[in-house]
Amino acid sequence: MPYSEQVRPGARRARSGIGVVLALAAAAVIGVVLGYWTVPAPSSSTASFLDPTHEGRALPGPDPERLPGSAVTVDDGVVPPGGTVFDGGVPAVANLDPDLLGALRRAAADAAGGGVEFSVSSGWRSAAYQDQLLRDAVSEYGSEEEAARWVATSQTSLHVSGDAVDLGTGAAQWLSERGAAYGLCQTYRNEPWHYELRPDAVDDGCPSPYADPTDDPRMHQ
Secondary structure (H helix, E strand, C coil): CCHHHHCCHHHHHHHHHHHHHHHHHHHHHHHHHHHHHCCCCCCCCCCEEEEHHHCCEEEECCCCCECCCCCCEHHHCCCCCCCECCCCCCHHHHCCCHHHHHHHHHHHHHHHCCCCCCEEEECCCCHHHHHHHHHHHHHHHCCHHHHCCCCCCCCCCCCCCCCEEEECHHHHHHHHHHHHHHCEEEEECCEEEEEEECCCHHHHCCCCCECCHHHCHHHHC
16 A cells, blocks of 8 residues: 555644645735735825926825815816816916917827827916915925925916926927927926927927026026
8 A cells, every 4th residue: 555545534634734724824924925015005185196297296186176285276277187288178278378389289189190198287377376386395395496496486487477388208208309390399407398389499499408497597587
């Protein structure tokens, strides 16, 4: 009789029980490890998103009507999720300079053939919205001087005047190669998402971007 057949049934049951215990223990350890590395999905009230047009910082939201803990709303220029340059009913888009918006829409129509959508992270902003962003930037970066590299005052912001737009990654990349043909130019090297209208760029090409807003003379008026 082979050795395996000589083992008493009781011993087999004992070994079988031990195997089950070991398997359960191993499963528990794996569960703990996976649980440790798995980040739970945030609730809608605490989720954050990276909005390149808000100076690349993580902001609360997105809430299409209001930023949590803030008085600013869509009417102040908060862009609902999925907003594009064709959303004329959204103040952030509708209040842009008409020539800038026209150039954006012409470029977007051409880019659509290649599957590129011109999503808008931020366009026109109210003074109240801009002031809040500046306060947040000072708190985040630790000083007004450092914050000024990313957020302008409401008195100098090209967003408040409707002369600047911050675009999603796909649109910004598309314009980095083709924007001059539409007069659309990146203004700051540290903000590849920030575009303004430069009509002369159609013939002369886009000017070299400023290093950041602190190098822009318009920010010191």
